Amino acid sequence: xxxxSNMKLIVLACGVIASTxxxxxxxxxxxxxxxxxxxKMYDFNESVDHYVAxxxxxxxxxxxxxxxxxxxxxFFNNLKNFNVVINDVLQAKFSQSASDMxxxxxxxxxxxxxxxxxxxxxxxxQNDEDFDQTFAVWGIPKGSYLVLPLLGPMTTRSAPxxxxxxxxxxxxxxxxxxxxxxxxxxxxxxxNARANAEGALKFINEAAMDKYVFTRESxxxxxxxxxxxxKVNMDDDLMADNVDDTSLTQNWRDYGKQFESTAQSxxxxxxxxxxxxxxxxxxxxxxxxxxxxxTK
Amino acid sequence: MRLKRLAIxxxxxxxxxxxxxxSQEESATARQIIxxxxxxxxxxxxxxKKLGYAGRYEKLEPAxxxxxxxxxxxxxxxxxxxxxxxxxQQKKLADVFTRISVASYAHNFKDFSGxxxxxxxxxxxxxxxxxxxxHLTIPDDKPVKFDYMLKEKGASWRIINIIANGVSDLALKRxxxxxxxxxxxxxxxxxxxxxxxxxxxxx
Numbered sequence: 236x237x238x239x240s241n242m243k244l245i246v247l248a249c250g251v252i253a254s255t256x257x258x259x260x261x262x263x264x265x266x267x268x269x270x271x272x273x274x275k276m277y278d279f280n281e282s283v284d285h286y287v288a289x290x291x292x293x294x295x296x297x298x299x300x301x302x303x304x305x306x307x308x309x310f311f312n313n314l315k316n317f318n319v320v321i322n323d324v325l326q327a328k329f330s331q332s333a334s335d336m337x338x339x340x341x342x343x344x345x346x347x348x349x350x351x352x353x354x355x356x357x358x359x360x361q362n363d364e365d366f367d368q369t370f371a372v373w374g375i376p377k378g379s380y381l382v383l384p385l386l387g388p389m390t391t392r393s394a395p396x397x398x399x400x401x402x403x404x405x406x407x408x409x410x411x412x413x414x415x416x417x418x419x420x421x422x423x424x425x426x427n428a429r430a431n432a433e434g435a436l437k438f439i440n441e442a443a444m445d446k447y448v449f450t451r452e453s454x455x456x457x458x459x460x461x462x463x464x465x466k467v468n469m470d471d472d473l474m475a476d477n478v479d480d481t482s483l484t485q486n487w488r489d490y491g492k493q494f495e496s497t498a499q500s501x502x503x504x505x506x507x508x509x510x511x512x513x514x515x516x517x518x519x520x521x522x523x524x525x526x527x528x529x530t531k
Numbered sequence: 532m533r534l535k536r537l538a539i540x541x542x543x544x545x546x547x548x549x550x551x552x553x554s555q556e557e558s559a560t561a562r563q564i565i566x567x568x569x570x571x572x573x574x575x576x577x578x579x580k581k582l583g584y585a586g587r588y589e590k591l592e593p594a595x596x597x598x599x600x601x602x603x604x605x606x607x608x609x610x611x612x613x614x615x616x617x618x619x620q621q622k623k624l625a626d627v628f629t630r631i632s633v634a635s636y637a638h639n640f641k642d643f644s645g646x647x648x649x650x651x652x653x654x655x656x657x658x659x660x661x662x663x664x665x666h667l668t669i670p671d672d673k674p675v676k677f678d679y680m681l682k683e684k685g686a687s688w689r690i691i692n693i694i695a696n697g698v699s700d701l702a703l704k705r706x707x708x709x710x711x712x713x714x715x716x717x718x719x720x721x722x723x724x725x726x727x728x729x730x731x732x733x734x
Contacts, residue, residue: 444711449707452698457698464675465697467662467694467717
């Protein structure tokens with residue numbers, strides 16, 4: 236009996252500790268628990284883009300004729316369609332998978348390896364499917380927002396999903412025939428992606444007042460839109476007269492709940508990240524202490 | 532005397548016309564509001580280069596003000612933080628918010644290459660709002676979906692939120708504005724909005 240009540244006390248104590256630790260977290264941690272880490276990574280990626288990627292992409296756009304840029308875009312986009320077809324099937328979108336398979340076959344053959352998007356002219360529209368959307372269809376929660384060095388914005392669900400995407404994209408296997416093909420193909424793939432993101436990045440620079448928040452919010456909404464196949468969220472709580480933060484933060488609370496579930500699904504990854512963030516915080520704390528000692 | 536009577540009659544008729552035009556405007560349906568606004572946008576885009584930024588701003592200002600509930604949007608985008616603002620600050624925010632809304636339209640809808648707005652359908656929301664689903668066709672490019680969320684205001688309707696390709700402008704602005712208000716304060720927010728307005732005018 237005593238043993239039993241001791242156990243109860245331990246469980247109660249654990250519960251109290253857990254709830255107080257949750258309450259002690261900053262107000263934005265539910266929304267974006269890794270914001271401090273993510274902002275650092277965002278700044279790092281911006282610097283890399285500013286000093287390396289942007290000048291190369293701009294140079295590429297200047298020296299490459301438009302038709303060739305379109306051809307390169309079509310080529311890599313066509314390769315991506317292997318992944319689209321696989322994910323169509325995994326999401327049980329069989330009719331769409333037939334259409335996307337037709338698109339892939341037509342562009343690979345009549346479109347000369349994908350350089351020309353002939354399928355568009357016969358009404359086979361490009362669909363956008365990937366493993367992150369498949370995971371969403373399977374009920375795996377999105378998790379929290381993450382910004383990774385060089386890879387950019389994602390979530391704790393889309394990080395492993397992008398590894399599957401890479402595995403089902405033929406461009407990832409360019410190294411198999413010969414190593415000297417690999418680097419140029421990967422480089423062109425990255426260059427093409429950066430060159431095509433120019434418009435979106437310019438818009439962010441013009442419109443955003445806090446680029447990190449703007450990118451995070453638009454990325455998460457864009458992914459949600461893809462998951463729902465473009466269905467508009469008809470929830471208009473945000474427009475209510477007595478609108479308060481609870482309605483806005485509903486999405487963030489959902490993310491928080493999803494994070495907990497995702498952390499269970501990908502507990503290893505989540506724990507490692509917690510430790511990384513903790514290490515960052517401890518390092519920052521130590522730096523602050525050293526700075527204080529020096530100023531004294 | 533006859534001339535005076537004619538003047539009064541003309542005045543009465545014109546006021547009658549103005550009143551009826553006003554009440555027509557006031558009793559417009561959500562779909563009519565969007566249709567009128569999109570038509571005005573396309574007109575401005577067609578004359579965009581000739582008008583220049585200042586001309587587009589001038590033309591779009593009444594169109595934006597009469598179709599959007601800008602004071603309400605300005606309240607929503609600052610959320611709970613808005614309660615901490617003084618009356619003067621709230622007025623200042625509403626003013627700069629109106630200017631940045633018009634400025635961003637004048638900046639982004641500046642030229643025409645055959646674009647067309649098409650209204651697809653309309654739906655009612657659970658809280659009595661209306662969503663107008665539409666898209667913008669762009670030659671040689673993918674169409675852009677524009678979903679307008681409107682709320683009834685008096686006898687008419689006003690846009691509260693625009694969702695472009697799934698991204699809600701209201702949610703985006705609210706995340707940004709509340710983050711800046713919490714971190715840097717009201718003056719910093721106003722100064723950043725003014726900076727954006729100036730940049731739109733320059734480009």
